[in-house]
Amino acid sequence: MQILINHLRLAAARFAPSRALVVAMLLGPILGAMLAFGAVAAQDATNAVTIDNFTFSPKELTVALGTTVKWVNHDDIPHTVVEKKTTFRSKALDTDDSYSFTFTSAGEFDYFCGLHPHMVGKVIVK
Amino acid sequence: MAKKGFEDRGSGLGRREVLECMVWAGTGVLWTVSGGVPHSVGLIGDALAAEPTGFTFLQMSDSHIGFDKAANPDALGTLREAIAKVKAMPIKPSFIIHTGDITHLSRPAEFDNADKVFGETGVQIHYVPGEHDIIDEDRGKAYLERYGKGSKGAGWYSYDDHGVHFIGLVNVVDLKGGGLGNLGAEQLAWLEADLKDKSSSTPIVVFAHIPLQVIYREWGWGTEDGTQALALVKRFGSVTVLNGHIHQLAQKVEGNMTFHTALSTAFPQPAPGSAPSPGPMLVPADKLRTLLGLSTVTVVQGNKPLAIIDKTLAG
Numbered sequence: 001m002q003i004l005i006n007h008l009r010l011a012a013a014r015f016a017p018s019r020a021l022v023v024a025m026l027l028g029p030i031l032g033a034m035l036a037f038g039a040v041a042a043q044d045a046t047n048a049v050t051i052d053n054f055t056f057s058p059k060e061l062t063v064a065l066g067t068t069v070k071w072v073n074h075d076d077i078p079h080t081v082v083e084k085k086t087t088f089r090s091k092a093l094d095t096d097d098s099y100s101f102t103f104t105s106a107g108e109f110d111y112f113c114g115l116h117p118h119m120v121g122k123v124i125v126k
Numbered sequence: 127m128a129k130k131g132f133e134d135r136g137s138g139l140g141r142r143e144v145l146e147c148m149v150w151a152g153t154g155v156l157w158t159v160s161g162g163v164p165h166s167v168g169l170i171g172d173a174l175a176a177e178p179t180g181f182t183f184l185q186m187s188d189s190h191i192g193f194d195k196a197a198n199p200d201a202l203g204t205l206r207e208a209i210a211k212v213k214a215m216p217i218k219p220s221f222i223i224h225t226g227d228i229t230h231l232s233r234p235a236e237f238d239n240a241d242k243v244f245g246e247t248g249v250q251i252h253y254v255p256g257e258h259d260i261i262d263e264d265r266g267k268a269y270l271e272r273y274g275k276g277s278k279g280a281g282w283y284s285y286d287d288h289g290v291h292f293i294g295l296v297n298v299v300d301l302k303g304g305g306l307g308n309l310g311a312e313q314l315a316w317l318e319a320d321l322k323d324k325s326s327s328t329p330i331v332v333f334a335h336i337p338l339q340v341i342y343r344e345w346g347w348g349t350e351d352g353t354q355a356l357a358l359v360k361r362f363g364s365v366t367v368l369n370g371h372i373h374q375l376a377q378k379v380e381g382n383m384t385f386h387t388a389l390s391t392a393f394p395q396p397a398p399g400s401a402p403s404p405g406p407m408l409v410p411a412d413k414l415r416t417l418l419g420l421s422t423v424t425v426v427q428g429n430k431p432l433a434i435i436d437k438t439l440a441g
Binding site: 075076077082091092094095111114115116117118119120 | 257298
């Protein structure tokens with residue numbers, strides 16, 4: 001009964017920073033180190049974006065030209081990765097499925113989940 | 127125990143306190159709407175005993191056939207339980223409205239399993255797709271081939287039954303980055319034309335997967351251009367809007383419009399803002415069936431009151 005009552009509490013407080021965000025913050029320096037190596041071995045560099053709790057992390061990723069970015073879905077719900085101008089578009093990614101795209105041109109690529117479009121992210125290719 | 131209702135951001139309707147929840151039961155509450163004011167008239171047992179003078183249809187939603195994760199390893203099994211309840215109803219419903227997410231991954235076997243179980247009811251089922259039903263390679267082709275006969279565009283349509291005009295809308299295709307559910311200009315133009323010659327006294331039932339009003343923008347629980355659709359039905363004396371997607375009950379009345387979201391038969395989701403994100407909510411096994419269910423809607427002929435009974439699988 002309490003749960004049913006909670007269900008009607010629709011103007012609830014905003015949610016706390018997600019666990020994914022915290023993980024992203026912790027991983028920041030590590031990704032930075034990976035990027036430094038990436039400059040040396042751009043052809044082999046794979047950068048990962050994880051999907052947890054309906055959130056892409058890191059939300060913004062900067063990579064060198066020629067880098068392959070890999071998105072991995074860790075949620076129990078499928079997601080997709082769709083670039084705003086459909087430069088790239090993944091199939092539906094079920095739990096632990098991944099999608100990779102190699103960036104062969106420089107620029108900013110805004111993307112979102114085609115099923116849950118409030119989920120957004122960006123890849124900056126330099 | 128008044129609760130805050132749907133968010134009205136962008137709708138211009140103004141947020142207001144919604145329902146005074148007068149009676150809660152473990153299994154559900156009967157709501158009637160009289161002159162736009164909902165009131166609880168009894169528990170389910172009383173409701174079933176009441177003389178049904180109109181016709182009854184069911185709303186089922188979010189079956190997610192194929193889902194097998196911890197929140198419910200057997201979504202097909204809980205659908206079967208729900209269908210068993212339908213078959214046991216003393217008064218056979220005229221039809222079932224399914225507000226989307228029939229399957230979890232749009233796979234042919236998932237659609238086959240769903241069709242088989244729903245087919246056991248022996249009543250017609252009117253579907254609209256959820257976002258999980260259009261993630262086949264051809265993005266919705268599998269759904270339309272199965273359920274799209276006689277529909278327009280991505281699968282929208284209308285029909286009349288017992289003097290009520292029913293409208294099934296699709297708000298899960300061509301979604302825009304950063305946005306919410308989307309109906310699109312083509313569908314809105316069709317809706318306007320569909321309603322043009324209808325008398326304002328015709329009762330209207332609109333159903334779609336994602337809530338047409340914004341319930342919680344941060345989780346994408348709403349439709350970007352939903353207010354445009356609602357503006358088109360505003361002139362009608364009785365409008366009922368049935369949605370799914372959020373896997374929990376939410377009900378609200380605005381003037382002559384009643385908004386209702388149904389329970390899933392697969393898994394519950396958290397209340398808005400109560401968790402880091404939406405998604406399958408893990409609850410103790412003995413609690414699961416109290417959070418899954420279906421809704422019965424009774425339309426009383428020649429009168430306004432319309433009753434919605436939400437029944438859980440535990441009841």
